[in-house]
Amino acid sequence: MLERRLLSNLPWGMVTLIAAIALLGIASVYSATYTPQGPSSLFTKQLIWVFLGVCVMIAALVPDYHTIGRYAYVLYAVSVAALVLVAIIGRTGMGAQRWLAIGPFAFQPSELAKLSLVLALARFYAEDPRSGNYGLRDLAIPAAMLVVPLILVMKQPDLGTALMLAFTATLITVLAGIRLQAVVAVVLIGVVVASAVFLVPPVRHAIWTKLKPYQQKRIKAFVDPASDPLGSGYHATQAKIAVGSGQTTGKGFRKGTQSQMAFLPERHTDFIFAVIAEEQGFLGSSLLIVLYVALLLMGVETAKNAKDKIGALMAGGITSMLSLYVFINIGMAAGILPVVGVPLPLVSYGGTSILTTFLAIGLLLNIRSRRFMLFY
Numbered sequence: 386m387l388e389r390r391l392l393s394n395l396p397w398g399m400v401t402l403i404a405a406i407a408l409l410g411i412a413s414v415y416s417a418t419y420t421p422q423g424p425s426s427l428f429t430k431q432l433i434w435v436f437l438g439v440c441v442m443i444a445a446l447v448p449d450y451h452t453i454g455r456y457a458y459v460l461y462a463v464s465v466a467a468l469v470l471v472a473i474i475g476r477t478g479m480g481a482q483r484w485l486a487i488g489p490f491a492f493q494p495s496e497l498a499k500l501s502l503v504l505a506l507a508r509f510y511a512e513d514p515r516s517g518n519y520g521l522r523d524l525a526i527p528a529a530m531l532v533v534p535l536i537l538v539m540k541q542p543d544l545g546t547a548l549m550l551a552f553t554a555t556l557i558t559v560l561a562g563i564r565l566q567a568v569v570a571v572v573l574i575g576v577v578v579a580s581a582v583f584l585v586p587p588v589r590h591a592i593w594t595k596l597k598p599y600q601q602k603r604i605k606a607f608v609d610p611a612s613d614p615l616g617s618g619y620h621a622t623q624a625k626i627a628v629g630s631g632q633t634t635g636k637g638f639r640k641g642t643q644s645q646m647a648f649l650p651e652r653h654t655d656f657i658f659a660v661i662a663e664e665q666g667f668l669g670s671s672l673l674i675v676l677y678v679a680l681l682l683m684g685v686e687t688a689k690n691a692k693d694k695i696g697a698l699m700a701g702g703i704t705s706m707l708s709l710y711v712f713i714n715i716g717m718a719a720g721i722l723p724v725v726g727v728p729l730p731l732v733s734y735g736g737t738s739i740l741t742t743f744l745a746i747g748l749l750l751n752i753r754s755r756r757f758m759l760f761y
Contacts, residue, residue, distance in 0.1 A: 394754045394755070394756075395446075395750065395754050396683065396750065396753050396754065398683070399680065399683045399749075399750065399753065400750070402676055402679055402680045402683070403442075403680065403731065403746055405676055406673070406676050406677065406680065406730075406731045406732065407435055407438075407439075407731045407732075409661070409673060409676075409732065410431075410435075410657070410729075410731050410732030410733070411428075411431060411432065411435060412638070413653075413657050413660055413661050413664075413732060414427065414428055414431045414653050414657070414732075414733075414734050415428045416638060416639045416641070416644065416645075416660060416664060417644050417652045417653040417657060417660045417734075418653050418734070419639055419645070427653060427734055430734075430736070431734050431739075434735070434736045434739040434740065435739060437739075437740060438739045438740050438742070438743030438744075439743060441740055441743050441744050441747060442743040442744065442746055442747035442750070443747065444747070445743075445744055445747025445748050445750070445751055446747055446750055446751050446754065448751075449751075449755065450695075450696060450699060450748060450751045450752050450755065451695065453504070453748065453751075454504065454507065454508050454511070454695050454699065455508075457501070457504035457505045457507065457508040458505055458508065460497075460500075460501040460504060460505070461501040461502065461504070461505035461530070463497075463501070464494055464497045464498040464501040464502075464534065465498070465533055465534055465537070467485065467492075467494035467497065467498075468494050468495065468498060468534055468537035468538065469537065470485055470494070471483060471484070471485055471494055471495075471537070471541065472537060472540060472541075475541075476491060482541050483495060483541045483543055490736065491736075492736075492737055493735075493737040493738070495534075495538050495541065495543055495546040496546075496737040496738050496741040497737070497741055498534045498537075498538065498546070498550065499546065499549055499550060499553065499706055499741070500703075500706070500741055500744065500745050502530065502531065502534060502550060502553065502554060503553060503557065503699070503702035503703060503705075503706055503745075504699060504702075504748075505530055506527055506530060506531075506554060506557045506558070506561075506698070506702065507557065507695055507698035507699040507702050508695060509526065509527060509530070510527075510557070510558075510561035510694070510698055511693075511694045511695035511698055512695075516562070516694075517561060517562025517563075518562055518563075518564055519558070519561065519562060519563045519564060519567065520563075520564050520566065520567050521567050521570055521571070524558065524563075524567075527554065527558060530554075531550060531551065531554040534550060535547055535550050535551065538550060543726070544725050544726075545713070545725030545726040545727045546726075546727075548713075548725060549706065549709055549710070549713075549727065552705075552709050553702065553705055553706045553709060556701075556702070556705035557698060557701065557702045557705065560688075560697075560698060560701045560702070560705075561698060619650065620650050620651070620655075620656070620724050621717075621720050621724055623643060623648050623649045623650065623656075623659075624649060624656050624659040624717070624718045624719075624720065625718075625719070625720045626643060626648075627641065627643035627644065627648075627649050627656070627659040627660065627662060627663040627718075628658075628659050628662040628663065628670075628718055628719060628720075630642070630643065630663055631662045631663040631664065631665065631666040631667065631669075631670070632666055632667065633666050633667050633668060634665075634666040634667075634668055634669075635662070635663065635664045635665040635666030635667075635668070635669055636663060636664055636666075637664060638664055638665075639664070640664060641660060641663035641664045642663075643659070643660075643663055644659075644660045644663060644664070653733070653734040654728060654733050654734050654735060655714070655717065655724065655726055655727070655728065655733070656717070656718055657728075657729050657732050657733045657734070658670065658673075658714060658715050658718040658729055658732070659718040661673060661732075662718065673732075674715070677711050677730075680707075681704055681707060681708050681711070683753070684700060684703065684704030684707065684749055685701075685704055687700040687704070687749055687752055687753040687756075688700035688701035688704060688752075690756055691752055691756055692755065692756050696752045696755075696756070699748060699752060700748075700749055700752045700753070703745045703746075703748060703749050704749070706745065707730050707742070707745065707746075709727075710727055710728065710729065710730045710742075711729065711730060713725065713727045714727050714728060714729040714733070715729070730742045731743075731746075
């Protein structure tokens with residue numbers, strides 16, 4: 386049960402933002418999946434997932450976040466084990482082996498891996514006696530913690546999740562404290578590697594041949610969508626048409642031609658923002674972005690005002706992860722980023738992503754609510 390003093394410290398403004406975004410997501414999935422016979426089964430499933438997600442969020446408030454931090458390595462080990470199982474017995478869909486079948490449901494361990502990596506790195510940096518000012522040699526253990534799930538996710542293959550793991554781990558390391566010399570060294574290494582990839586034909590060919598055919602097509606489509614508008618560039622092209630056709634006020638709820646006539650692929654998952662932009666226009670999509678910005682700023686404030694280092698790193702890591710989700714998904718819909726299959730938090734359809742997002746937000750609420758409590 387939730388303590389009375391914890392409830393009194395609960396940030397209800399933040400809870401309201403979460404509820405508003407989730408409700409907009411439910412309405413968007415309803416519209417994107419509506420059929421001539423009425424609401425689809427996907428909408429019903431989304432209602433169930435959101436309800437379960439709220440239960441998970443409430444459950445994440447019950448234990449002290451320090452207790453959750455003590456089990457961070459266990460959660461990390463479980464997520465890595467699940468990724469190994471995916472490689473062995475995982476279910477394949479859309480050219481990727483990413484899911485574990487649990488009865489009638491499918492679980493995507495890579496979603497849990499993102500959060501577990503955040504928590505594990507937060508615990509490592511919080512307990513490390515060096516307490517910041519890290520050089521490259523000091524990052525051997527965090528790098529190993531990243532590389533293990535990164536390789537397993539890349540083998541599925543899931544480029545979007547792999548990028549999320551790498552970016553999130555990098556942001557947590559920056560929050561933990563890294564020397565300027567180390568940052569410069571990493572940037573120089575990145576420039577050298579990127580130059581080799583783009584300027585040295587043998588290196589470029591070796592990396593290119595390691596990519597799956599659909600990944601190669603997505604990269605080509607991002608560089609030049611017009612080169613294959615009915616094939617690899619179709620997703621990005623239709624998404625931009627949907628976003629642009631919404632204009633200022635949108636076409637109205639369930640009146641978007643791109644979504645209702647099924648021109649827009651993956652409209653209830655990867656491109657749910659394009660559905661919102663088409664139906665609600667610039668004003669409606671801007672409102673959603675404002676809600677996200679307000680929620681993420683509260684996450685930043687939570688990290689800044691946390692009672693201790695592990696709370697600050699956990700909150701900072703979770704906020705960084707959610708920020709990347711929002712930026713990459715909206716960037717895909719707007720055509721400024723390649724299509725990598727990243728869901729929009731609390732809005733896109735999906736069981737594992739919904740549950741993981743609510744769990745992460747529950748931990749954020751946990752940290753924020755306990756910053757005024759003297760004893761843990």
